[in-house]
Amino acid sequence: MQTTLADFIKDTEAGREADAILRTCVHCGFCTATCPTYQLLGDELDGPRGRIYLIKQMLEGQPVTEKTRLHLDRCLTCRACETTCPSGVAYGRLVDLGRYIVEQKVPRTGVDKAARWLLREFVPRPRLFGAAMKMGRLARPLLPKVLADKVPLAAPAGRWPEARHARKMLSLAGCAQPAMAPAINAATARVLDAVGISLVQLGGTGCCGAVRHHLNDHAGGKDDARRNIDTWWPMIEAGEIEAIVMTASGCGVQVKDYGHFLASDPAYAAKAARVSELTRDIAEVLADELDALAACLPTPPESPTPLAFHSPCTLQHGLKVKGKVEAIMAVAGYAPTPVKDSHLCCGSAGTYSLLQPTLSKTLRDNKLTALQAGGAACIASANIGCITHLQTGTDTPVQHWVELVDARLLR
Template sequence: MQTGLADFIRNTPEGDAADTLLRKCVHCGFCNATCPTYQLLGDELDGPRGRIYLMKQMLEGEVPADTVLPHLDRCLTCRNCESTCPSGVRYSELVDIGRAVAEQRAKRPLAQRAKRWLLREGLSRPAVFNTALALGRLAKPLLPAPLAAKVADARSAGAWPPVRHQRRMLVLAGCVQPALMPDVNAAAARVLDLLGISLVEIARAGCCGALRFHLNDQEGGRQDMRALIDAWWPAIERGDVEAIVMTASGCGSTVREYGHLLADDPLYAERAAKVAAMTRDLSEILAAERVQIEGLFAAGGTGRRPLAYHPPCSLQHGQQVRGHAEALLRAAGYDLKPVADSHLCCGSAGSYSLLQPALATTLRDNKLRSLQAEQPAGIASANVGCIAHLQTGTATPVRHWIEWLDQALNLGA
């Protein structure tokens, strides 16, 4: 499409990038067919095509940012539209630019600003989140049912094998996962240990930057990215580790884009690109060790519990990684049930379920109907946010797929 950007953004790095992305869109509308919010609301402005046109008008100075911002807020950034787009439009990059401009030029109500600040500061700081979660668990019997459902019960991490193998990989602890689901990384460490790989957490490695960045504090998000690179860099520079393992696909989707997100930073661009290139989802790591993995289960039983698998959007659309976790679960003997509309979002989307609860709850309930249609004994996924969000709507246990794999091997006992 043709563009004519306004003076406030013309000939800037953001303007040049937006101009290129906008011109690539042919306005065909195929993206709307797989957009969760368009399917729910039926509003052209709450689908990718409509949002792209709104951003174009805002960047051309024709539409005020206050009109655009609510529609961008309702976007899950699930990136399903990117998987569908025949023109290869990088919608997520465009919406990052659009959100940054809208946030600067719009007048967001005080209550919204306060809530978003609390989420940025609370969720991205493990010490703050851990304290809040501990207090929430104490007060859980007194909380309203919808809020109490979001307060996860305490879980044990289980044993973490000692670092003893020549092959070593870094793993991100993350912000909320250590408190909500401490067994995920421990289970990954136990499985990889059987394959002769030691998994290593760096204690001072903090948030990947996704939370702040996607709450429109993009510079704060980049500061978190730089801090994480600094924490990892000594081990990378010494050649101590061969890869960076992600057990939360939402974090993995962000870290794999560090090269793009920090491309204009002269101090960090090269290191960011290196970190991005070394990053792999856990399912990719184990898929590369497939022969050994299948050997572990060769003597195992069959007919294990039936499971339903939910591939997070950040994995299947963000990272374009598909099929590995499912194949590993089947190799472990699980009976994976078919799930309708597995390409659609569950409504978690980072902090989205807290900022857009009505839409998120509807998406969750739709997803759970599909996941539970064949009455599985459990549900598997690959991202802490999806798992926590889905669990609020069902008594069926929802676990990370590596926990189900760990259980099949009886490693956590």
């Protein structure tokens, strides 16, 4: 796709990246077949190809309107289009840039502006978010269902094993997950401990930066990245850890991109690249330890327990991790059931469920129909946002898959 960038962007680093991405697009349209919003709305401008044209026009200096912003806002950034694209178009990076620029050209006002500011400033602060979640749980019986659904009851975290093994890995505390589901990282620590790996969670880490970045505060997202890097770096530099483990696939995608986000920062470029290199989803780690894991679990029964597994978009399209969770669950005695259109988003997508509630709810209901068609009594996923979002639409328990593995450990 030929482009002629406008003066405001053409000689910038962002402009050069956007131009390179646009030139890889051949306008084939394969992406529309796997785009959740195009399937729901049937509008070319609500699919990747149409959005690419809107961004191209904007970068070439053509007028930008609230309609442009609306179509970009409706994108889930699920990146299913990237998995489908035969040309390797880095759509996720392009749409992030497009949203950032359109926000400068068509500033938000009123409730829309206030809601996004609140999410940017509130969610990434673990202490503030955690305090609000505690208050919400106390008031939960009095809240309207739409609000009560956003305040899940949290299972106790349980024991975190001491760091007793020579093999050590770091974890990210995160922002929402410690308050909403503290058992996930603790369960991960117990499973890794069982296979001879100590998981270390340092107090200085927090939000990965995804919330701010995807709400167009790119500078704030980079500050989050620098804080996490600074906290991890002494152990990395000393060669004390072999990986940084992600238990939320959404955070994994963001941390994997630290090297890209901070490539032009001379003080952090090399460190960020090393952090990206070390970052692995917990499924990748345990898939390499299957024999050791099997020795810590009962022999799989002849009739495994049916399990509906929802692979988050960030896991299958962002991190390109496919089939590993299913292999681990088979060792743990579960049989994943077939899920129709498993490539489609559940509608969570970070803050999307709050900012685009109608589309998000439709996608959630469609996903739950597909997940429950196999008759499984439990749904598993790999990202706190997906887990919480799916649970708002069903009485079937929704958990992180690592919690289910932890529950099966021989103790």
